[in-house]
Amino acid sequence: MQQQQRLNLVLELISERGNVSIADIGEQLGVSTATARRDLNMLAEQRLVTRTHGGASALGSGYELPLQYKIARQADAKLAIARAVEGLIEPGATVGMNGGTTVTEVARALGRSERMSSIAGEPGVTIVTNALNIAFESSVRENIKIVVTGGVPRRQSYELIGPLVAASLRDFSLDIAVLGVDGLTAELGATTLHEGEADASRHIASVARRVVVAADQTKIGRSTFARICPLDDIDVLVTDAPLPARVAAQFEKENVEVVIAPTGRATAAQ
Structure with a gap:
């Protein structure tokens, strides 16, 4: 799976659940802990999620994915x-x-x-x-x-x-x-x-x-x-x-x- 696809899926999970753990990402996407951590750090650097201890959360209750991350959905x-x-x-x-x-x-x-x-x-x-x-x-x-x-x-x-x-x-x-x-x-x-x-x-x-x-x-x-x-x-x-x-x-x-x-x-x- 390419990195962009992973980022899309991670953002979908956060959008749906409000927050996810590194373990959740590893289980859902079948990736290593190190890969999940790198992906979350990248999304946090782009100010798309808030990094938490052991995972990440949505920026707010009205969380909205940027358009470029919605393309693969449905x-x-x-x-x-x-x-x-x-x-x-x-x-x-x-x-x-x-x-x-x-x-x-x-x-x-x-x-x-x-x-x-x-x-x-x-x-x-x-x-x-x-x-x-x-x-x-x-x-x-x-x-x-x-x-x-x-x-x-x-x-x-x-x-x-x-x-x-x-x-x-x-x-x-x-x-x-x-x-x-x-x-x-x-x-x-x-x-x-x-x-x-x-x-x-x-x-x-x-x-x-x-x-x-x-x-x-x-x-x-x-x-x-x-x-x-x-x-x-x-x-x-x-x-x-x-x-x-x-x-x-x-x-x-x-x-x-x-x-x-x-x-x-x-x-x-x-």
Whole structure:
């Protein structure tokens, strides 16, 4: 296993548990005590974890992995969700996007899509985003026109936040908004870990005729710090596994269409 893969997994463990010991890491990853200690020291030097006696802990209760360490998480699910979302977008559409790994995969799927080929020099799709990584990657695609909002970048996620986001979007009208979230419940709707990102995502959704949430099953039934929008503001949820019956009934009551992206795993009929 390469070091970057190990660091990803160690950060996942700390994110999920709040703290881990060197022994935990050795058991989970099958590495030596010396390797586990070196990895924790490296993460502590990068100020991604707090080093403790015999292990490490998360920096706080609202601990958030930097974007570059999230890429490997739920990778198959995110790719499947991205393909399904791409299928919901019509050629020529104007698409709002916030940040995050799942939405980044949606942008990549649009860039690869034969349906979104440029016609007579016109772009196959226009992406309006506050995510600098999406803007950077998509800018080399001839079939995509990129519009970037104003704002101040957050290093954790590469997303632009602040009042300039709303000011940039004020005169826009989007066909569809594709939002990544950290949590989605019937009671609170779509949530994320940072209030600035929630505000930016809310503004993107407010100027779109249709709102699609792209979220793998680990986000469903979980609520996080900052609310993006209530459930009844969401038109479609694209996820990778059928919802529990009670949750599905709540989403149906709020007229949220649920699309299950095929991942190759066996899934029960909804």
